[in-house]
Amino acid sequence: MAKTDTAKSASQVKSSAAKTDEKAAKKVDTKKTDVKSSADQVKELQKQIADLKKQLDDKDNQYLRAEAEIQNMTKRFNKERAQLAKYDGQDLATSILPVLDNLKRALAIEVTDENGAQLKKGIQMVHDHLEHALKEHSITEIEALNKPFDPTTQQAVQTVAASGDQKKDTVVKVLQAGYQMKDRVLRPAMVVVAQ
Incomplete structure (x- = not known):
C-alpha cells in the first residue's frame, strides 16, 4: 500500500x-x-x-x-x-469764417456820417470779439501778404508780373484770408502771386 x-x-x-x-x-x-x-x-x-x-x-x-x-x-x-x-469745433469754425469775411468787408466800407461811424465801431467790436474767440480755440489767420507762396496754405487765383522790389513767387495781394486750426488748414488763403 x-x-x-x-x-x-x-x-x-x-x-x-x-x-x-x-x-x-x-x-x-x-x-x-x-x-x-x-x-x-x-x-x-x-x-x-x-x-x-x-x-x-x-x-x-x-x-x-x-x-x-x-x-x-x-x-x-x-x-x-x-x-x-x-480738432474739436473744426466744423463750427469753418462755418463761422464767412461771417468773419463779411465783417471785414463791412469794415472796409468808407463812412461819411456820424451814424455810419457808430455802426462801423459796433461792427469793429463784433469783429474783434469774434477773432479773439477764434484765437482762444487756436484758430488763426494764415499770414500770406508779402510772404513766399505756400501751396499747402494758399491758393493762387491770379498771377501778376513782378514789379519793383517784389520777388518772384511772392504773395502780393490777399483776396480772401485763410485760416488754420493748430496745424490743420481750415481754409486756404486766396492770393495773387507775383511771377
Whole structure:
C-alpha cells in the first residue's frame, strides 16, 4: 500500500507541478500581456500629453495675438480720440469764417456820417470779439501778404508780373484770408502771386 500511496503521491506531485507550471506560464503570459498593454497605455498617454501640449501652445499663441490686437485697438482709439479732441469745433469754425469775411468787408466800407461811424465801431467790436474767440480755440489767420507762396496754405487765383522790389513767387495781394486750426488748414488763403 505504501507503494500505491507513493505512486499516487508522485503522480499528484507531477500533476500539481504541471498545474503550477501552467499557472506560472499563464502568469508570465498575463504579465507579458499586461506589460504590452501597459506600454501601449503609456504610449497613448504620451500621445495625449503631446496633443494637449500642442493645444495649449496654440491657445497661448491665440491669447497673445488677441492681447496684441486689443493693445493696438486701444492705441488707435486713444490716437483717434486725441485727434478728435485736438480738432474739436473744426466744423463750427469753418462755418463761422464767412461771417468773419463779411465783417471785414463791412469794415472796409468808407463812412461819411456820424451814424455810419457808430455802426462801423459796433461792427469793429463784433469783429474783434469774434477773432479773439477764434484765437482762444487756436484758430488763426494764415499770414500770406508779402510772404513766399505756400501751396499747402494758399491758393493762387491770379498771377501778376513782378514789379519793383517784389520777388518772384511772392504773395502780393490777399483776396480772401485763410485760416488754420493748430496745424490743420481750415481754409486756404486766396492770393495773387507775383511771377
